[in-house]
Structures are given as C-alpha cells and as structure tokens.
C-alpha cells in the first residue's frame with residue numbers, strides 16, 4: 001500500500017496491523033484507511049479483534065507488526081497533541097473522586113478542552129456530577145466515560161462498544177448526543193456488535209471476524225451481505241451465475257446439489273426461484289443473524 005503525504009495527513013491509516021496474545025491471533029494483517037470527518041463502525045462478534053484494533057489505533061496496545069498513522073502522526077504523538085478522545089472498554093475510573101472532579105482532571109490534560117459543564121451536560125453525567133465514581137451503576141459509568149471522551153474536544157473520537165451497558169433509551173440518547181457533537185466534522189471510530197447500531201450511525205461499516213476484515217462498505221452494502229435472509233434448497237444442475245441473477249440475491253453458494261442464497265429480499269427471490277426452477281425442493285428460509293453471517297463469511301478461514 002502506498003499513501004501520499006496528503007492522504008496521510010487527512011486520514012487514519014493502518015497498515016498490516018498484527019497482534020497475537022500467546023497462541024491467539026487477535027488481529028491478523030489489518031489494512032484500513034479512514035477519512036477525516038467520517039463515522040466508521042468496526043462491527044463484529046465478541047473476540048473478532050475490535051478492541052485490539054482500537055487499542056492499537058490509539059497506542060494503548062503495541063502491535064507485533066504494522067503501522068498506524070493518525071493524520072500523519074504516530075498514535076503517541078497524536079495522543080500527546082490532544083487529538084484523540086477515547087472511550088475504551090478496559091480500565092476503571094479513578095476511585096474516590098466525584099464525577100465532576102474526574103472530568104475536570106481529564107480536561108486539564110488537553111490543550112483545548114471542552115467546557116467541563118458542557119461535557120457533563122452532553123453526556124448526561126451532570127445528573128450525578130457530585131457522586132463518587134465508585135458509586136455509579138454500569139450505565140452511569142458509561143456516561144462518565146463518554147464525558148471524558150468528549151471533554152478532549154479532539155479531532156478523533158474512538159469509542160469501544162460505547163452503549164454496551166445502556167438500555168434502549170440510553171442508547172438513543174447516547175447517539176443523539178454523539179450526533180450533535182460530531183456534526184462539527186469530527187472523525188469517529190466506534191466498535192459494536194450490533195448491526196442496527198452500525199447501520200444507524202456509521203457512514204461506513206468495517207466488518208471484522210477472527211482478526212480480519214471480512215467486509216467493508218456502506219451500511220446498505222453490509223446489510224445486504226449480513227442482514228438479510230438465507231434460502232437453502234436442493235437444486236441439481238444449476239449455474240451459479242443463473243442463481244446470482246435471481247432478484248433479491250446477494251450471495252450464492254453451492255455444495256453438490258445444495259444451494260445457499262443470501263437474500264436482501266427473500267420473498268421476491270423465493271417466488272422467482274419456484275417459478276424458474278419447479279424441481280427445487282427441501283426449501284428452508286431463515287434469518288441470517290450476525291453471528292451466522294460472520295460464520296458464512298469466514299467459513300474457509302480456519303488456517304492458523
């Protein structure tokens with residue numbers, strides 16, 4: 001991969017990022033280029049390597065191999081320059097401080113922080129600003145983490161499963177606050193294992209499984225790949241291309257006489273399948289859950 005210096009300056013570029021923990025190959029040769037101002041979701045099931053990737057992007061974890069450039073700087077340079085606000089999955093809040101004290105302390109680290117009261121208000125942590133951090137619920141802790149990420153007023157916001165401890169309403173509030181904040185042209189990278197969340201809030205979804213990128217594109221493209229339904233049936237002597245040409249089909253596979261069609265609109269596909277191939281039998285239709293879709297996408301990816 002070659003990048004011009006202008007691209008490096010404008011983008012977040014990871015090249016061949018690799019990290020193992022003992023025998024576990026958490027991230028395997030990841031290449032990624034993210035545009036300034038975009039909101040990108042790293043989507044994948046637990047263990048896919050999202051946290052490891054994020055932690056390498058922001059310099060919390062040192063890669064075994066590969067490089068990261070954040071707007072032309074190394075992660076540690078970018079962190080020192082106050083260009084990164086992060087909400088990580090690991091690490092506890094400092095004990096025996098109130099929420100207000102903690103966020104104020106974090107604000108002091110940054111060259112041009114957001115007003116503390118504003119960060120508390122946007123995150124909703126103002127409701128319990130005087131409480132000690134060790135007395136917070138899971139959802140409240142998430143809001144404080146969010147306030148800490150916001151107070152940096154950084155160029156890049158990195159959020160690792162930011163809504164994981166929140167209920168549906170909390171999630172909605174979180175993202176509307178986020179949207180209001182990022183409308184000012186911030187770059188956002190967030191990890192999630194909810195397809196709906198990635199779909200609703202990202203311009204681009206990078207789908208990860210087992211340490212690799214298995215799909216990358218606009219939410220509509222990714223949804224067509226993993227969010228639809230799957231038709232399985234027995235149908236001898238049919239060309240893969242002909243199956244591909246059926247309406248509503250996004251992906252086709254065949255093992256012997258058994259065909260598998262990933263569909264964005266399985267109703268339309270099924271009608272056409274039955275009328276075009278009257279001999280088709282053993283038809284099954286089911287939802288393609290995320291986990292399952294990941295398995296489908298990575299079924300031949302067992303190599304060590």
Ligand SMILES: Nc1ncnc2c1ncn2[C@@H]1O[C@H](COP(=O)(O)OP(=O)(O)O)[C@@H](O)[C@H]1O
Nearest residue numbers: 021024026044045046047048049050051052053
């Ligand atoms: N510090 C660690 N020590 C050992 N294994 C780890 C460590 N961190 C992550 N892993 C392993 O690396 C893989 C990727 O983990 P992670 O990046 O946390 O995935 P995700 O965030 O997508 O759930 C998993 O198999 C996980 O068990």
Ligand SMILES: [Mg+2]
Nearest residue numbers: 050051052089
């Ligand atoms: Mg994680």
